Amino acid sequence: MVPAFVKSGVKGIALLATNAEKLADTERTVHATDPAIETLTCALDISDARSVENAFAAIKDKFGHSDILAHAAGAASGDGPKLHETDPEKWWHNFEVNGKGTYLLIRAFLRQLPTPDTPAAIVNVSSWQPFFVAPQMSGYFISKFILDNLSTYVAAEYPNVVATSLFPGLVPTDMLREPFGTLFEHTSAELVGSTAVWLCHEKAKFLSGRWISTNWDMEDLVSRKEEIIKGDLLKLTLKGSFGADIVARL
Structure with a gap:
């Protein structure tokens, strides 16, 4: 779903998942597609x-x-x-x-x-x-x-x-x-x-x-x-x- 929202022209994307390494890979893919998009990654359960709550507090601070x-x-x-x-x-x-x-x-x-x-x-x-x-x-x-x-x-x-x-x-x-x-x-x-x-x-x-x-x-x-x-x-x-x-x- 991330590539689809990137193509739609969103200003920023917050990526939430359990695996921090995969999140980092996805974030790099986002920036390779559109370097102007603001991103935030949050590894969480x-x-x-x-x-x-901590993840959405980070989203509030960023976006x-x-x-x-x-x-x-x-x-x-x-x-x-x-x-x-x-x-x-x-x-x-x-x-x-x-x-x-x-x-x-x-x-x-x-x-x-x-x-x-x-x-x-x-x-x-x-x-x-x-x-x-x-x-x-x-x-x-x-x-x-x-x-x-x-x-x-x-x-x-x-x-x-x-x-x-x-x-x-x-x-x-x-x-x-x-x-x-x-x-x-x-x-x-x-x-x-x-x-x-x-x-x-x-x-x-x-x-x-x-x-x-x-x-x-x-x-x-x-x-x-x-x-x-x-x-x-x-x-x-x-x-x-x-x-x-x-x-x-x-």
């Missing part, structure tokens, strides 16, 4: 509140505030093959990163906005858990639901912030395991980055609080804006016939 949070950190650990065979600590690690980590990043990002009306955008890299159940990946898929719902809650509580969940497709990264690495078509990282930039554009505001896929036709998606808004589509919800007065009783 996103599941640790103090670490996240004043950040306008966009593009969040792609994730964990997939502690698989079964069945639930009773999982390692509790490794299984729960998914929630520390995908759940708590996402919450801490979003919380810190929102707190550093200078006013309640400052426009901002959050792009959370989600997964394909809304589609089906993967019995051997319960910790990962369940914890990713937290990320999607956080986007929905941010959209509901902060009208100035466009928050979306983005399914990237199967991108060949270190997290892509078998059989997904060989049996399925892959998505390019460049497409994911370009889609993330597009989600920060004015025309994508109606998607705030919703889940979308990188592989969709975005022109078609925009053409169905009224349908999506009217039907309150692309959200995690419960559908069914529960009686005419169920809402009133609740």
